[in-house]
Amino acid sequence: MAVTxxxxxxxxxxxxxxxxxxxxxxxSAKAAVPVAEPEANVQFGYxxxxxxxxxxxxxxxxxIVPINDFFEFSFSYDWDTYVGATPSYSAPQVMTDVVVAxxxxxxxxxxxxxxxxxxxxxGKARLEAIANGVVGRQVAIAGFEGVINRDxxxxxxxxxFQVQPRENRDMPIFGAKFYLGDVTIGLSSGVxxxxxxxxxxxxxxxxxxxxxxxxTLSAGYGLTLNDIIRTAGSSGGHHGGGGDENAxxxxxxxxxxxxxxxxxxxxxxxxxxxxxGSYSNQEGYLxxxxxxxxxxxxxxxxEYLDALIDSFANDxxxxxxxxxxLEAVGPDLFREKRPDERQQWTVSAGINQYIxxxxxxxxxxxxxxxxxxxxxxxxxxxSWFQNLPQGITVTPSIRYYSQSSADFFAPYxxxxxxxxxxxxxxxxxxxxxxxxGISISKQFAKGVRLDAGIEYxxxxxxxxxxxxxxxxxxxxxxxxxxxxxxxxxxxxxxxxGSYSQHNMHASHGAHPPAGVMFGHMLGKAGDIMIAxxxxxSDWSGGIQSGxxxxxxxxxxxxxxxxxxxxxxxxxxxxxxxxxxxxxxxxTDWLNLMVMPQILDMNMEMNPLPNSGEDEGGEHVSSGLGxxxxxxxxxxxxxxxxxxxxxxxxxAPTGSIEATFDDTESEDSDLQSYGMQVGxxxxxxxxxxxxxxxxxxxxxxxxxxxxxxMQSKNKLGYILGDEIQxxxxxxxxxxxxxxxxxxxxxxxxxxxxxxxxxxxxxxNPLTEPQPTSLxxxxxxxxxxxxxxxxxxxxxxxxxxxxxxxxxxxLQPVIHNYNGYQLExxxxxxxxxxYAF
Amino acid sequence: MKKNLxxxxxxxxxxxxxxxxxxxxxAPWERGNLAKKNMQISPNPVRSYLRSHVFDSKEASSGGYxxxxxxxxxx
Numbered sequence: 001m002a003v004t005x006x007x008x009x010x011x012x013x014x015x016x017x018x019x020x021x022x023x024x025x026x027x028s029a030k031a032a033v034p035v036a037e038p039e040a041n042v043q044f045g046y047x048x049x050x051x052x053x054x055x056x057x058x059x060x061x062x063x064i065v066p067i068n069d070f071f072e073f074s075f076s077y078d079w080d081t082y083v084g085a086t087p088s089y090s091a092p093q094v095m096t097d098v099v100v101a102x103x104x105x106x107x108x109x110x111x112x113x114x115x116x117x118x119x120x121x122x123g124k125a126r127l128e129a130i131a132n133g134v135v136g137r138q139v140a141i142a143g144f145e146g147v148i149n150r151d152x153x154x155x156x157x158x159x160x161f162q163v164q165p166r167e168n169r170d171m172p173i174f175g176a177k178f179y180l181g182d183v184t185i186g187l188s189s190g191v192x193x194x195x196x197x198x199x200x201x202x203x204x205x206x207x208x209x210x211x212x213x214x215x216t217l218s219a220g221y222g223l224t225l226n227d228i229i230r231t232a233g234s235s236g237g238h239h240g241g242g243g244d245e246n247a248x249x250x251x252x253x254x255x256x257x258x259x260x261x262x263x264x265x266x267x268x269x270x271x272x273x274x275x276x277g278s279y280s281n282q283e284g285y286l287x288x289x290x291x292x293x294x295x296x297x298x299x300x301x302x303e304y305l306d307a308l309i310d311s312f313a314n315d316x317x318x319x320x321x322x323x324x325x326l327e328a329v330g331p332d333l334f335r336e337k338r339p340d341e342r343q344q345w346t347v348s349a350g351i352n353q354y355i356x357x358x359x360x361x362x363x364x365x366x367x368x369x370x371x372x373x374x375x376x377x378x379x380x381x382x383s384w385f386q387n388l389p390q391g392i393t394v395t396p397s398i399r400y401y402s403q404s405s406a407d408f409f410a411p412y413x414x415x416x417x418x419x420x421x422x423x424x425x426x427x428x429x430x431x432x433x434x435x436x437g438i439s440i441s442k443q444f445a446k447g448v449r450l451d452a453g454i455e456y457x458x459x460x461x462x463x464x465x466x467x468x469x470x471x472x473x474x475x476x477x478x479x480x481x482x483x484x485x486x487x488x489x490x491x492x493x494x495x496x497g498s499y500s501q502h503n504m505h506a507s508h509g510a511h512p513p514a515g516v517m518f519g520h521m522l523g524k525a526g527d528i529m530i531a532x533x534x535x536x537s538d539w540s541g542g543i544q545s546g547x548x549x550x551x552x553x554x555x556x557x558x559x560x561x562x563x564x565x566x567x568x569x570x571x572x573x574x575x576x577x578x579x580x581x582x583x584x585x586x587t588d589w590l591n592l593m594v595m596p597q598i599l600d601m602n603m604e605m606n607p608l609p610n611s612g613e614d615e616g617g618e619h620v621s622s623g624l625g626x627x628x629x630x631x632x633x634x635x636x637x638x639x640x641x642x643x644x645x646x647x648x649x650x651a652p653t654g655s656i657e658a659t660f661d662d663t664e665s666e667d668s669d670l671q672s673y674g675m676q677v678g679x680x681x682x683x684x685x686x687x688x689x690x691x692x693x694x695x696x697x698x699x700x701x702x703x704x705x706x707x708x709m710q711s712k713n714k715l716g717y718i719l720g721d722e723i724q725x726x727x728x729x730x731x732x733x734x735x736x737x738x739x740x741x742x743x744x745x746x747x748x749x750x751x752x753x754x755x756x757x758x759x760x761x762x763n764p765l766t767e768p769q770p771t772s773l774x775x776x777x778x779x780x781x782x783x784x785x786x787x788x789x790x791x792x793x794x795x796x797x798x799x800x801x802x803x804x805x806x807x808x809l810q811p812v813i814h815n816y817n818g819y820q821l822e823x824x825x826x827x828x829x830x831x832x833y834a835f
Numbered sequence: 836m837k838k839n840l841x842x843x844x845x846x847x848x849x850x851x852x853x854x855x856x857x858x859x860x861x862a863p864w865e866r867g868n869l870a871k872k873n874m875q876i877s878p879n880p881v882r883s884y885l886r887s888h889v890f891d892s893k894e895a896s897s898g899g900y901x902x903x904x905x906x907x908x909x910x
Contacts, residue, residue: 043881043882043885045885047889058885058888060881060884060885062881212863213863214860258898260898264876269867270869272869272874272876274876278898280898344897344898347846350876352875352876354868354869354871354874356868361871361874361878367896368842368846369896369898371895371896373895375895375896377894377895377896379896385873385878387873393873395873401894403894403895403896406895427893427894427895428895433893433894439879439882451882453882455886459893478893480886482882482885484881
């Protein structure tokens, strides 16, 4: 449910185009490299605006694999999630009460104007009096004008916000590249999917190296097709003025064509110059379906009156189609309208200069942009890449951006425009933006690179080149943090080779089953492991209590919700957990490990007989979870017996503020404890692991715990402490394949404390109903599971060191605290690569 | 608009002029520095893409580097 959605999908075409272009030999100074080596990247980005404005998490993963000497294949996946307040429109201060009234229950523009000019409930009677000639028309019009045409003394606008509920975007992109001597051809295609904006795009790019590879020419074409879908009541607009609950369903399309041409030229042994030009033509619906504008005079007092009188013959529906082509949403408040065509041109140039005496590179880039909406912009960017010992690069950078405003932009409009185009989206205003950032990159041997960066942005009307920027009401500061991991798979293969055999041995034969965390250590100093763990868990099949099995609905109603009666019942919960593990051995006896995780949960509810409802509901939560930081210490390591201790800390990076309306606003009702992606507390995570092996057999045991180190989190509760014991054995069937069986005991305490954020009920129809999930006593218990696992490893060859494991955990015996959904089991999948 | 196009045309001419007067020959064995990672047009393409994503969502301009991405997700 997006509020603000006409984003620059055209750029997706350019992205597709550029992701290919970036790999073109001509775009790279390394023109001699014929085929990219297999490579993979993962990245996390976090963008945040000051105050309660937008925040976004951006997850990216990609890989590129050469299939043969002239063909390579690539795939990337982006997943974004974002939430927060965004400006909806602005209006003169003196009109605030009138336009804000538009967010009330009855937003029919004329009626609101009328209500403001007369006693609130006298509206209809008054209208009838006007229609019947009892009240003079001129008197009525004068009353309207007194409301909608107030004198403006303070021209500084007031900005009204909407809340963007949490929303996700998925974007997979496939690419292929052909190397034909000096010519390279790249193809790329993908989709970007949001609930209300779907985009399909494709591109073709060519690169041509000439002049003894000193010069490269490139050209490309991209096509983007967009579908914009707005459904009625889909914007959560009740948090701001002028929402969309009365909006009509709406679909629209737009088409973007882009062409791009580039040149890169080696200017000397330390200098590279590049030049690029692009043209883009956008057609169709280019407005933002959620942004509004205040336009005085678009509908006159006369027309408001006529429309109201006409409504008597039209079942009370008030139409303004005769008065305006805009979609009216409040008194003098309309949906924005942009031209249905836009042409964009850019020229950019840059120079990269290597400075041998400092082992540094300097990049300077400039871009000029202009479009048919009368916007032009200048972008200057300067970066200094300083190489330091031990593979470290530090890069400070500065960027300055300045744009002029679109010809149809204003904070508000005091008279209609002849062309009928209006927008108050501050992104189309005149402003300047200055940003500074620093990034640090560390290249490890064996083709692994870690990058981290932070950048701070100041968006100011007063920073616009030549002045005349928009007033300070649109000023905003924001920052971007990012971290990424780049793995060159080919150089890993070269670096490890026979070494990986040793590594296999050093990691105690077969790996522990997929569900065992912190289960093995790296063999020797300098080793690195990257791993991805996925866990799917399902709870369904009825409410259970203690060890007795399913309980009756009557018991649930009377007992599961504490003093209150339960009216709804959880039906099924599904959790997807993604854990990314980076492990490094600074010495033979110590491993350091960082493990961020992403959670995605879904809860389905059923009504109980006493609720009077027929239908259940569903809610979801997702995002970055808590982050584990663990040190593993080797205690002893003889031929067949290996013991190590783990000391870990879980940092509360996950949110505990998921709300039913997905806004994460403090005014909204929180989802239950189990649906929060974080714990909200710093936790201690100790572990002790034993591994043994003899011939083709392997076995192990582990004990792990979770101790909450705070007495309550910021919302007034803590999750229960946990202890888990695990015992396993397995057989190496082949050198690449093993099977395992595991026995797991897990005990977890109930939630202590309870939510301290109580939202007073406002509307009984939409309030969350009491369920067993809100009762802190209904968490934790004792559980015995059996795990069946299979494990594949690549013992030799180019992909040596990779392993892939699966384990299914089947619940056997349980003793639930309170009343809980039955556990159905969980599947763990682990991919790991040690080198 | 016309004024803008004129500016653009002059800018392109200037750049092409600079290019032709300064281009010189660099032997393959002299290209070691050019091959360094930080001399590539986009030394960290994944981060460049993320930044472009933010800029394109918050600014009216887009495209033009031949190596920028875009999309949405930031209001």
